[in-house]
Every structure is written in structure tokens, then in C-alpha cells.
Amino acid sequence: MRKIILWRWTFFLVGMIILSLGITMTIKGQRLGIGPWDVLHVGLYRNFGLTIGTWGIITGLLIVVGTAFVLKQWPRFGTWLNMVLVGVFIDLFNWLLPEFHSMTGQVIIFTFGVAVMAYGIGIYVAPNLGAGPRDSLMxxxxxxxxxxxxxxxxxxxxxxxxxGWLLGGPVGLGTVLIALLIGQIVHYALPQCQKLLMKLADAEAEQAFGIVEVAARLPREEALQEKNEAPRRIPVDSKQ
Structure with a gap:
């Protein structure tokens, strides 16, 4: 049991870090535009100071408190951790990563950023420890x-x-691409991350996680094969 818990939290934390790295990479390639929520965070940063990550935490906190008031219950611990860690690591990576001034450099960093972001989502969602604040709002x-x-x-x-655009945040083709592509990439990344987690945490994880099969999302033949050969999967949670 301890091994299962350890791997679940390891995946969750590593996923948060990778997700934050991907978001920061898209921000570094912002000539193409960035994700909708990041447009808002950058716009707030440009107008009121603080940092992009700090505004991410503030907006996340407002959403968490608002949703808790409506639902009459506090979210899971993983939701709070998601809210804080993503903001902190965005600021860290924003400081560590260099600026990309050429259009070619921005296109490359943006493209890799989208893929990294999607796999970060897949890794942190796999252990099913809590959705991000923005998903709760949705x-x-x-x-x-x-x-x-x-x-x-x-x-x-x-x-x-x-x-965010009214506040001066960068909206562009990349904003649309992120909205359209992230879900599709996560659809393929999440099963891979789930299989890896199950392999590392041993077969007993299936009972401990209360994992729910999502065979309906796959072609019938593939679903039957996966049901016989691999542990069942949890539903897909979306981005922060």
C-alpha cells in the first residue's frame, strides 16, 4: 500500500512540474499566442505587477473558494496543491529558461511546450488525486x-x-491551437501514463485506486484486448 501511495504522489508532483514547464515554454513562444488562462495571467501581470505564477495562484484560489461555496464542500488536497505548485514552478521555469527572440525559436519552443504540457497533464491526472481549480469551475x-x-x-x-486580451495578454493562433490540441494529445498521453503508473505500483493498485474502465472510448476490439491485457483506466481529467 505504501508503494502505491508513493508512486501516486510521485506521478502527481512530477506531472505538476512537467505541466508547469510546458506552460512556461508556450509563454516563451508567446508571439504565437498562449493558452486562454495564461493570456489572463500574463495580462494581469503586465498591468498590476507581481508574477505570472502568482496571478495563476490568485485566480486559482478565487476559483477554489468560489466552487467550495457553491458545492458546500472543500476540494481535495490535490486541488490545492495543483493551484500552488503550478504557479510556483511557472515562475521558476520563467526565470530559468532563456528568451527566444527569433520567430523560428519561438515556434520551436511553443511547439515543444504544447506537447510537454499535454504529457504533464497526463502524468498528474493518472493517479487521480484531484482536478485543477479551473476544471472544478467547468x-x-x-x-x-x-x-x-x-x-x-x-x-x-x-x-x-x-x-486577458483586453488586459494586454498575447492572443494568437497558438491560443486556438492549444485549445484544440491539448485535449487530443492528452487523450493519447494519459493511457500511456496510466500504464506506466500501474506497472510501477504493481497490479494491486487497481483495487486501491478504484480505477474505472474507459473502454467505451476505444474501438471495441482494442477495448476488449486492453481489458484482458492491461489494468483498467480512470476517466480523463482535463487541464488546470
Missing amino acids: LIFVEKLGFGIKKVRTTIEVVVAVA
Whole structure:
């Protein structure tokens, strides 16, 4: 049991670090635009100071408190940790990574950043220790308004991106690409991360995690094969 818990938290923490690195890489390539929430954080930073990571923590805290008030319950510990760690590591990587002044350099760092971000999400979601604050906000709107997840997520991200753009945040083609591609990449990255976690934590992890099968998302033949050959998987949580 201790081994399972250790691996779950290791994946969660490593995933947070990798996700933060990916976000920072896209910020370094911001001529193309950055993710909707990061547009807002950069816009707030440009107008009011502090740091990009600090604004990420502040907005995350406001969302966590707001969702807790609506749901009448506090989120899981992993949600709080997500909120703090991503902001802290974004600031750290923003300080460590060099600036990329050429368009070629920005395109390269942005492209790799999107892939790194998606795999970071896959790694931190795999142990199922808590969704990010922004995902909790999305789920509340889905529950209260009765709309689909895709529509609610798109609406929230458009509103956030417009607000960030009005504050001077960098919106561009990359903003659209991140919104469209992250989910697709995570769809392939998450099963890989889950298999690795299960392999490292041993087969008993299946019972300890309460893992739920997602065979419906796969072609029937592939789903049947995976059910026989690999541990079952948990549902896909989306980005922070």
C-alpha cells in the first residue's frame, strides 16, 4: 500500500512540474499566442505587477473558494496543491529558461511546450488525486446549467481569453491551437501514463485506486484486448 501511495504522489508532483514547464515554454513562444488562462495571467501581470505564477495562484484560489461555496464542500488536497505548485514552478521555469527572440525559436519552443504540457497533464491526472481549480469551475457550470462539457469549457476559455486580451495578454493562433490540441494529445498521453503508473505500483493498485474502465472510448476490439491485457483506466481529467 505504501508503494502505491508513493508512486501516486510521485506521478502527481512530477506531472505538476512537467505541466508547469510546458506552460512556461508556450509563454516563451508567446508571439504565437498562449493558452486562454495564461493570456489572463500574463495580462494581469503586465498591468498590476507581481508574477505570472502568482496571478495563476490568485485566480486559482478565487476559483477554489468560489466552487467550495457553491458545492458546500472543500476540494481535495490535490486541488490545492495543483493551484500552488503550478504557479510556483511557472515562475521558476520563467526565470530559468532563456528568451527566444527569433520567430523560428519561438515556434520551436511553443511547439515543444504544447506537447510537454499535454504529457504533464497526463502524468498528474493518472493517479487521480484531484482536478485543477479551473476544471472544478467547468464542472459546476456543467451541473448547474445542464450544458455539455465541450460547450462550457469553450465558453469559459473564450471569456477568459478575451478578458486577458483586453488586459494586454498575447492572443494568437497558438491560443486556438492549444485549445484544440491539448485535449487530443492528452487523450493519447494519459493511457500511456496510466500504464506506466500501474506497472510501477504493481497490479494491486487497481483495487486501491478504484480505477474505472474507459473502454467505451476505444474501438471495441482494442477495448476488449486492453481489458484482458492491461489494468483498467480512470476517466480523463482535463487541464488546470
